[in-house]
Amino acid sequence: MIWNEEIECMSSSEMRKLQSERLKELVNKVYQNVEFYRKKMDEKGVRPSDIRSIDDISKLPFTNKTDLRDNYPFGLFAAPMKEIVRIHASSGTTGKPTTVGYTKKDIENWQEVLARCLIMSGVTPEDIVQVSFGYGLFTGGLGIHYGAENVGCTVVPISAGNTRRQLQLMSDFGSTVLACTPSYALHLADAMSEFGYSLSDMKLKTGVFGAEPFSENMRLELEKKWGIKAFDIYGLSEIMGPGVANDCEFHDGLHIHEDHFFPEVVDPKTKEPLPDGQQGELVFTTLTKEGIPLLRYNTHDLTTLTRERCECGRTLVRMKKITGRSDDMLIIRGVNLFPSQIEQVLLEMGETSAHYMLYVDRENNLDILELKVELDETKMVDTIKDLMSLSRKIEHSLHSALGLSVKVTLVEPKSIPRSEGKAVRVIDNRKI
């Protein structure tokens, strides 16, 4: 089944025509309405009239995550606030979150691309979809929710966490689709026996997993453990949220909804566009976005593009499964984390030195974080109680700033290796 055959199977010449029209309109709009882009384009000496087709896209300036932070909260919005119907936010590189706004039309488009993704994953209106992505400012929960309603599924908006309840409702309601992070899906599978369930209690047939990268091996493991078909849904809040791309039943890359999100792959060093088949940083231009349209937003996800014909019949360009990034961002239980955020919290607290090492591991398929931080001698105390309360205090501050639980261990000064040049702040022992 294909949700929108006209678009998803469009000839490449027609697609480029559509993209060209949309790009021209977009560039005009951001030049008129967003001071940031007007300045950037003026600096580059590009006028909206210079953009005559999608081929001219490389003339446009890039956008980075820092630009969203610098224009926090609504500086990059292209629509007046009365037209913004929803705001989502994710954690930014430092204290401030990255904010995105959606108009009614944006929400409709999001539902559209998500419906395409779900249908691509074999979901039908008869399905009961258990949405175990977090709801709230995070785009995962509400994104999938609206998409599944658009398809006509029965939605169970259970949100993330509470493993016992997840399994109970999955069994009692007979959920047929599970949408969550791949690591949480593995955790749920392994927790079944602990809570007295087995696969025979479940009616699950499809998994739509995303918000964190996972390997093809992990996808196959999920299929085996649950006895389901597992799919990879890709997205990021800056561009839309989940639903930017999804893999079809042939699992040979993820189809990008390129009529809405135009992808380029650029060289991580020179930022020059690379031809299909070469790996680089994935960059998106939001062709139809009204709330916060972005030109050439660098995701820092590493991938390659291919336009070879897919057996499913869709002509949409495909990207390889994401396996790495060109920056130091970590994805922990679906939450974006930059080591600099940790540094910021430590510096603001001023209770320890800012020398730290973050250890990332996976226990029972759940990401765990341990932070080793050097004790500041002037803060040395003579009771265990005060030392413990110092580490609890740091844990608390990290939790409220990052939305993640971190176990804090105090270590001796100068015990964390100093490195020349770029400091190594993270040791990631996860196998994905």
Add this chain to the structure above:
Amino acid sequence: MKIRQLSVFVENKTGHLNQILAVLALNNINIIALTLADSIDFGLLRMLVSDPEKAAEALRTENFTVRIHEVLSLELEGVPGSLSRVLNHFSDNGIAIEYIYAFSFGSKSILVMRPDNAEKAIEIIQKYQLKPIYESDLKAQL
């Protein structure tokens, strides 16, 4: 009655305590009393030593986390019930003890404690004429 105590942060690693002691030995520091408090994450070593400043400096040079804190010290009678009687004075006056340890020095039984309110504790010591111990008392026999 106020004496200086070294507090040293000890990571939970095999041989770590011994490294601290080796630094003291190398610097000819005598340990008069020692107690190690353990928690899940780390240990806390408290010591009375012959030369606190020199010991702290030597440990610092070797990158150990060390601080000098003032604690209270009293002499106890070497008879059953003497510690209990002393502590009754504190608890009757609402003073809590954060930590406490005792050792014998020559023929003396010595108590070291950290009350939650040092000033009030000193008043009690004076009021009940408890027998204070000074750092000089701990040097006498060296």
